Amino acid sequence: ISSGDAARLGRLLDQLHPADIADLMEQVGDKTRHLLLRFWGRDIDGEILSELDESVRQEVIEMLPDDVLSEAVLDLESDDIVDILEDMEEDKKGVVLDALPASERVAVEQALGYPEFSAGRMMQREVVTAPEYWNVGQAIDYLREESENLPEQFYHVILVDPRMRPTGYVTLGKLLSTPRETPMRDATEHSFRTVPVDQDESEVAYAFNQYHLISVPVVDANDRLVGVITIDDAMAVLDDEHEEDMLRLAGVTEESSLSDTAIETTKLRLPWLAVNLATAILASLVIALFEGAIGEIVALAVLMPIVASMGGNAGTQSLTVAVRAIATKDLTGSNVWRVVGRELLVGLLNGLFFAIVMGIVALLWFGSTQLGLVIALAMVVNLAVAALAGILVPVMMEKLGVDPALASGTFVTTVTDVVGFFAFLGLAAVVLL
Amino acid sequence: ISSGDAARLGRLLDQLHPADIADLMEQVGDKTRHLLLRFWGRDIDGEILSELDESVRQEVIEMLPDDVLSEAVLDLESDDIVDILEDMEEDKKGVVLDALPASERVAVEQALGYPEFSAGRMMQREVVTAPEYWNVGQAIDYLREESENLPEQFYHVILVDPRMRPTGYVTLGKLLSTPRETPMRDATEHSFRTVPVDQDESEVAYAFNQYHLISVPVVDANDRLVGVITIDDAMAVLDDEHEEDMLRLAGVTEESSLSDTAIETTKLRLPWLAVNLATAILASLVIALFEGAIGEIVALAVLMPIVASMGGNAGTQSLTVAVRAIATKDLTGSNVWRVVGRELLVGLLNGLFFAIVMGIVALLWFGSTQLGLVIALAMVVNLAVAALAGILVPVMMEKLGVDPALASGTFVTTVTDVVGFFAFLGLAAVVLL
Structure with a gap:
């Protein structure tokens, strides 16, 4: 080509x-x-x-x-x-x-x-309005006269009072199917709501998705109409927000694209790897505490990553569900403690199951009942802690006003690594030595 | 209350x-x-x-x-x-x-x-059509007469030929602003496209997002109009798809909800934890190969989780970007090799950086240049392998027709764990013993 x-x-x-x-x-x-x-x-x-x-x-x-x-x-x-x-x-x-x-x-x-990522940046300023005292016929005639100046896509005629405050809207479908003499006010939609111009774009996208909106008028601090946001823009924002959450959970901070160069990509990914290095070293310090025990029983070194890895996975499961639920506002103050209780129970149940499995594996592998017991106990402790950390960390981040997707992953795996190594090696030192 | x-x-x-x-x-x-x-x-x-x-x-x-x-x-x-x-x-x-x-x-x-998750399940059957030879005035009069039977929300009048095959559509805005005598055919939109009734819902949602559609006619195998899908339903599907991708990446297979009981949740999460246990045991077998080396130099046990953890993180970064790019069709046959090359370069650059950092840390901590050298080399190898696995695994899953989000995470971390332990302990056995 x-x-x-x-x-x-x-x-x-x-x-x-x-x-x-x-x-x-x-x-x-x-x-x-x-x-x-x-x-x-x-x-x-x-x-x-x-x-x-x-x-x-x-x-x-x-x-x-x-x-x-x-x-x-x-x-x-x-x-x-x-x-x-x-x-x-x-x-x-x-x-x-x-x-x-x-x-x-x-x-x-x-x-x-307007601030970046606000409704003011999303909205288009081309709006179609009508005074609230008009009837349907007047609105239709007005649209015909103004046909040159109408925006390319619009779905509602917004009713405004004399001070340009929106008071309702009429869908074009309704406009077409309602008798000309009907007052516009009687043809408005129940779903009507407005959005302040400084509202965060993610809140706007959430409202579109939650209330099945098609377009929404944007108002300034005095409730005056300044623009309109349409669903296609809200859909694009929703898509971006999801991408951001997903990438942030994986430790890719900024929005990255496949067309970035290798150097740019390296720069984007390096910071979280650096944080991860710090936390990995922290976990190693815990292991170093038990150098003596490992020197005596090398099997501990062989088995210890299993406990940490299972905790990391269970924590990530619990974390992802929590981050997603916070984003969709399904996890709120009213049900947080019930969900925390459920996560703890899930952690204990999974912990119990894998404790039995891993206990038997360790027993068969190394022929030591005590070693099997130690790893089983450590497994229960770590999976319970993982489940708790998975939900409590993002909830606390949210309370502190930090995006829960941003750093939760690293925090949670740090907790599960440290607890996993400490529980397993600590128990081993007590029971086996 | x-x-x-x-x-x-x-x-x-x-x-x-x-x-x-x-x-x-x-x-x-x-x-x-x-x-x-x-x-x-x-x-x-x-x-x-x-x-x-x-x-x-x-x-x-x-x-x-x-x-x-x-x-x-x-x-x-x-x-x-x-x-x-x-x-x-x-x-x-x-x-x-x-x-x-x-x-x-x-x-x-x-x-x-219609099959589940197909366009046929998403669409509503209430459609507003007009013969393609009508003019705008005829369509408007028809809408007024039929006002009782119109769907609650509709955005286009779909033009159909005598065999009910859609040939174009006219937005309501256009209908209102075009002179009555204009043929409908001259008022149609460029964006017009149809969707086959058996198309997967994720493909439909992608089309809405990519082409900024508002509604799209659905046709059967004979190209006859059978329904219409509107953007609010597409937005809901897009939202669900994202949720699925995110949860699957974290090893939560089925759609789960916060209102599930602890038992249900445990059942949903257990399978992936079981897979993870199997792969963690695999990694432990690699460690067991080097029991002798660890017995002699306990520092190896202290440092080995660092190499594996860094690989796991780098792999997850690369994986998440790839899964997302596949979902948005940004990663295709035409650029996959360029992106693979870039990922490898990113892996090597990050590997080099953390090799130097970690080499120095190991040298200072254990006072051994050789140990520093070994961990530095293992780090470069594992981060390069992690970057490659992060992109190649999901690309291959996609080729095999499996959802790349589904099992990629476990595969990638298995690779990085096994390679991480093997490279570090293997090099250590060769260099230090």
Whole structure:
């Protein structure tokens, strides 16, 4: 394809959805991407830019001539422009802002004034409103007159009072199926709710998912309408939040992408490995306490990772369920103690089961009843502790206002390693020596 | 609240959104839930049932008298009824089906005929269609006449040919803002695409997210329109899929919920712990190979968990990124080797860094240059292997048609444990003895 036939390339790409072209640009290597941009860059669409991953997008934007860039951005909705501008360098930002019509420029600059990850950044400012005293016929006639200025996608007509405070909304389906003389106020939806402009985007996405919303009006501190958030943006945020939780649980702090270079990726992953090294050394210090016992009975060294590993796994199970439940607000003050009690019981039950299994394995392997007893006891202790740590650590993080997905994993495995080694080697030192 | 004042309880609950009532019912204990149902159960709403978690829903349904149950279900859309019926016992299923009007009953039974987790189960059968030769005015008049029979939420009018094959759709916004005499065909959206009725629900959710769809027509094997899926259902599926991935990565196989009992939870978690026990014993067998070396130099037992733990963490980082990238289709045949190369490089770079750090720590701790050298070398080897395993294991699972999130974690940590212990103890046996 990159053999230089620019016309054919253009025809091929024209058939694709912008999101697929963006994926394609992310998946090809640096060199192919540069070639692609050289041959076809002038036709690039704003939609494609807004679909690209941040890191690739920056690279692409730097390669595009200013006039192409400003042209591409022109036909985007204000929320997508804001999204692109967020991570752009100052001089390029100026180029784009200058290209926008004055009114849109003000809108975009205002949006950039809201805190990152807030409803203000997510919303589009193009809204369709009607005074609350209108009837359905008036609203329909107004839409027909204003057809040039309507946003590309909208699902509700928002009713506002004279001070621009939203008081309800009417779905387009309802508008179409209601007699013209019906007051708009009588056609509004029960699901109506508004979102403050400074609300966190994850809260907004949660509300969409919980209440099956399609679009939601955004209001400022005086309850005045400033924009609207639609479900497709909420879905994208939900997707991002999930990704973040999953990566954070695995110790990948920042949002990373497959198109990052090896050096960038190494930098992202190194910090948590460093934390893990510190905690691993801590666990080793516990082992060092029992060097004497290990010197006498080498079987202890052979068996000790089993207790720690089982604890680590059980803790991660319990932790993941807890982190997820906190994110979906299923784990709250009202049921936390019941869930903690359940986790403890689960830990004890699993502990008991694997104590018996492992006790027998150790007995058969090393022919020592006492060794089997020691590892069985250590297993019960560690799986119970693992279950407790798995739920208590994220709950406490949440109380402290820290993202429970962020560092819980390391804390929990530190606890299970330290307790696992200490319980097993300590019991062994007491019973066997 | 559950002091017995049924009237006050009813008033309080009436103010809440069905989704919130469902959450409340999930969060309170068994006893409170029973009390709640006894006092207020007769007023229960179908919406609440459809918002409940499966396990709690089954319990609630069993407690409800047949007439209350069939009444509650009556005002739901067909996709929600299907959702509730899926997990119901046969006799209760009959009660609900008998209560439905004949036409709806057929529709629901047909939907239940589609495979679970397919588009056919997700879709609602209430569709709004228009012949493709109509103009905008005709469509609007039709909607006004049919206003009684329209679905509660709809976003498009789907154009169909005489054989009921969808050929395009028109958004309601477009319908409202386009002159009456315009042919419907000229007002259709570029984003139009259809979904086969047997497509997997995760594919459907992916398409919604990738192409910013709002609703999508579902077609049978003959391309005939059979239903429509809306974005709120796709969002719910996306949410579930994420939850599944996250839990599976942590070794919690089935969908679990906080309202499960301790016994149920134990059963869900035990299998993966058992697999982990087997792999931990495998790692112990590797250690046992070097019992002699450990007997002579106990420091080896103290340090060996560090190498294994660092490998496990690095592998999990690499694995999580890969699983996520496979789910979002960002990791495909065209870039897999480049990403594998990058992961290997990342593993080597991190390995080098921690080799130096840990080599120095070991040297200072045990005063042996050779021991420092051995642990440094083992660290590089294990972090490189961890990075490779983290990406190759899920990619191979995907090729084999197994969910990469399902068992990858255990495989990867088995590899890093075995390689970690083997590299460290093996090198130590060669260099130090």
